[in-house]
Amino acid sequence: MVEASKVTQELKEIIDNLNNKNAIEILAEVFCIFEERITILDNSEKQMIMDLLNRVNKFLLENIKQEYKIYLVSKPNFIYADDIKNTKNLYEIFTEVVMNSLLLHTKSELATKQKVRENKNLTSFVCNGIFRAKDSEFSPKMIKCIGLLLEENEIKDFLNFVIKMDHKVQHITQEDEKENGEDKSIFTCNFLNHLNLLFTYLMCKRKELYTKIENIVLKEKRYFKSILIKNMCQLDIEKAVKITRDYNFDVFVSLFEKRPFLAAECCKKFNKGDFLIPRKSFLDLLVVHDTWFAPEIKNLCFLEESELLWLCDKSDLFLFEFFNNKAGSFYEYCKILATKGEERIIQMISDNVAHPNMIDLIKYISYTIKLSGNLKQFVIDTFLDKKEYFNFLLPFLSFETANLYLESNYQKEHTFKAFLRRHILGDFLIELHKYSSEDAVNNLLKDSIKSGKFGTNDYIFLIKYLETSECEYKYRTISLLAKNKSLKSVCSNFCLKYPGCIKDENFVESLLELSDPDAFLGISMIDLYELYNDNKKIKMMINTFLKNKNCNTYFKELNKLINKSKK
16 A cells, blocks of 8 residues: 555656656556555545546546557545555455565475465466456556466466456356346456556566467467457467468457557458458458458459449448448449438438548439439438539439529530430430520530530421520520531521511621521511611621622612612
8 A cells, every 4th residue: 555645746756757758658657656555544635646647647648559548547546544454355465465475485485385286386376366356456466476477388277267267258248247246347357458468578578488378379279369369469460360260360350459550461461362261251251340341441452343342232331431432433332322222321421421522422323323202302402502513413403493503503514414314315405495594505505516416407406496485595596506507598597587686696696607698588677777787797798798799689678778878
């Protein structure tokens, strides 16, 4: 036991030198300080120690690796001075007896004592004591006991003891805890959770013995157990790979708990074929241990993409990591996603709306999954206001919604391709002219001409449609189509039959583009005269017509009107 005043002083000294020492050294000092019970007179001493400890722990949390945080002291063992008489439990008494015996006697002297000789050896004596101390706090003294006592001929007995102890811990049920008062968490903390300390001690102080333990664990399958391998501080990974099979692969994976970087290394071994495990069985194991392997999806090499897609089908974690890392074809991926059901797809999209790969996911969902019902409505509600998603959603929008968003979301060529998914090729040109956005429709018409997907007859049918259509920008379409030589006569005939207002710039532009006298014949003489006077280009064009000997009589009448006005 140690007095509170001494602990307080030591903590203050540590705080004064926080920045001058290695964080691991400080952790070790704190661990040693609180190894024993602290005697306090009142709660004020307890509060003082806790305040100082919290300051130190805050520093340690920020400066030590995750694997060392289990050694942080959060609940010191306090005892009031008035209660000291009845403090020692059986475990403490046992520990002190062993330590005192080691200090006062040599091992040979101890071995002559009858009670010790009844046990096979001193190590067994200590281990049996630990095994029975189910309700006590862990003490590093016992680690040191075994570290000092363990001999080469006792290694397997000791390993058997650890395996037996771990087996019992793993099979303590809730009923056992209630009936027998066995608390699994306390029982585990007594020894197994600090087994890595023992191996670290042996590697540092008794290197040869540690090497022999390592060789036994990596050569004999009965000792190739998770409780041993995951706590060993130094390990030959190549040997571990050689002993690993499909039935004990979980043992190898247990290494990742304290060495997560080995997951990537394991993937490299899989890619090279180093594991003596059939490929199909290994894929099954990747699914079982997807917590570790799904994040390494980019480090896994597959013979065919179908293997990767199979993993995505069997594991939700692989399904997400494929999306997260864009690990392959999203087109094939979305086929797998489609089998997961509407609710699962909605949940995945909802959880990753801001993900940079979401735009590609929605793109391929629009190609591979028939959007309907709740899924369709969710996708539209979530992404319609984002311009980059519009073209992928266009095939699924109502006419009213598409008409509302078209003007502000048009993208050259991309929107045209989206429209071809919305309308069949034969109907596209006509359906296009039902939208109210003049600029967007004109741009889409340019895209259609550039694409080469439509022939002369398709545009002739469009012009026939415009004859009876109430489309307000029909002459803008005519002016664009008039650039095509094969359509000039049809466009000219349209202007003749359905002349527009001379104030309509698109109609005037059509006349200029056609440069055909017949296109002017549908305009009233008064309007033609006004147009002649108001538009210099039209004036020059008509004057050119008048110079022709075969000039239409309609233009001759216009010429008379022009000359009369000059007088």
